[in-house]
Amino acid sequence: MKESSHERTAIAFQRFHLAERLSRVRVAGGRRRCPRRPRAPLLHRHRPDRRTRSDGFDLLADNIAIAEYRATYLPQTQFDPISVLSALAAVTSRIGLIGTGSTTYSKPWELARRFATLDHLSGGRAGWNIVTTVTPLAAAAFGEAAHPGHADRYARAHEFVDVVTRAWDSWEDDAVVGDRENGVWADRGKLHAPRFHGQYYDAEGVLPFPRSPQGHPVLVQAGQSSAGVGLAARYAELVFSGPPSLAAAAAFRADLHAQVTAAGRDPAQVLVLPALMVTLGGTEAEAQARARRLEELMSPEFRWQNALYTAGPRRFRPGCSTARRALGRAAGPVKSRRAAVRGRAGAGRFRTEYAGQTLRDHLGLQRPAVRASQARS
Numbered sequence: 001m002k003e004s005s006h007e008r009t010a011i012a013f014q015r016f017h018l019a020e021r022l023s024r025v026r027v028a029g030g031r032r033r034c035p036r037r038p039r040a041p042l043l044h045r046h047r048p049d050r051r052t053r054s055d056g057f058d059l060l061a062d063n064i065a066i067a068e069y070r071a072t073y074l075p076q077t078q079f080d081p082i083s084v085l086s087a088l089a090a091v092t093s094r095i096g097l098i099g100t101g102s103t104t105y106s107k108p109w110e111l112a113r114r115f116a117t118l119d120h121l122s123g124g125r126a127g128w129n130i131v132t133t134v135t136p137l138a139a140a141a142f143g144e145a146a147h148p149g150h151a152d153r154y155a156r157a158h159e160f161v162d163v164v165t166r167a168w169d170s171w172e173d174d175a176v177v178g179d180r181e182n183g184v185w186a187d188r189g190k191l192h193a194p195r196f197h198g199q200y201y202d203a204e205g206v207l208p209f210p211r212s213p214q215g216h217p218v219l220v221q222a223g224q225s226s227a228g229v230g231l232a233a234r235y236a237e238l239v240f241s242g243p244p245s246l247a248a249a250a251a252f253r254a255d256l257h258a259q260v261t262a263a264g265r266d267p268a269q270v271l272v273l274p275a276l277m278v279t280l281g282g283t284e285a286e287a288q289a290r291a292r293r294l295e296e297l298m299s300p301e302f303r304w305q306n307a308l309y310t311a312g313p314r315r316f317r318p319g320c321s322t323a324r325r326a327l328g329r330a331a332g333p334v335k336s337r338r339a340a341v342r343g344r345a346g347a348g349r350f351r352t353e354y355a356g357q358t359l360r361d362h363l364g365l366q367r368p369a370v371r372a373s374q375a376r377s
């Protein structure tokens, strides 16, 4: 595929932000690859700060996939993200901690409290991956009669995110005065309950603790449909994409940024992270051979069951050639992630140090002020 010089420029001058999903997306499904016992949390596997501090990895995501057939083939470790990330927060100091939270199967004020808590516990490293939840299986798990349709889920999501951010703004930054002489801990004049009454949600009441270090945990979104991009344009600061080609990736970003501008926001404050699945090797041929071997290890049953489960009009393709090619050009064939980052880090494409303490610092995102209308309320 031919690229325009504009695309080449974008790749040459932008630094990569690398994120890693905690859940396993490599679908080997081969018997020999299955551990005997379920592996308990990811703490031992990720050795948090040792690898991540210098390698520039700064985001971890997780989700709540619940298709039963997968348990036959893949170890299932989809623990509650906030619990896992809170545990990770205690043993790390820099890495960003992004958890998935469903707008269809949560209550907004409660979700706001949980993510703001994570932001406090981690010293400002929390992010919320806003999902509307694709799988209809979730409805039964949550005791709902039916899984809402796509348009309905996104309509709710807009209101949901609005409530969440209002709850995060319920304390002004300087509300805590700690005035010992007068026995005043916080200035109640700087607390502003959301008082939200919408079509889908009602929420009143301030959060039961001060504003979190980042003001708002970083808002992340991965919807690929036009409704998904619309939600991202309105709220997201980091957008995952799964484009099938370099041209599609560029078009996705251009469309998103045009909608961000139309929504009155700054596109420079909305980063795009295309998904990629990396197969490592010392040479291109070695990596290709390894990728083929992994494909062969996948059981045929798993292959068709997975195809049935994931088939749909806009199937998410994790083996994204766009990002793989972009990353490949930047790093060349590599034997390890460390080599990928260190080996050609001189080319300036990968960061080798964190820019600051918070996830917003790492990503170059501004800290949001308490919205004026809320501060006046």
Ligand SMILES: Cc1cc2nc3c(=O)[nH]c(=O)nc-3n(C[C@H](O)[C@H](O)[C@H](O)COP(=O)(O)O)c2cc1C
Pocket: 061, 062, 063, 064, 100, 129, 130, 131, 132, 133, 134, 222, 223, 224, 225, 226, 227, 228, 229, 240, 241, 242, 274, 275, 314, 316
């Ligand atoms: C890179 C990437 C990561 C995603 N991670 C999650 C996740 O952790 N949890 C989840 O429920 N959905 C996840 N999704 C699915 C999206 O939230 C979304 O439902 C999907 O892309 C379909 O988009 P649409 O609902 O706008 O059609 C992810 C999608 C992509 C492309």
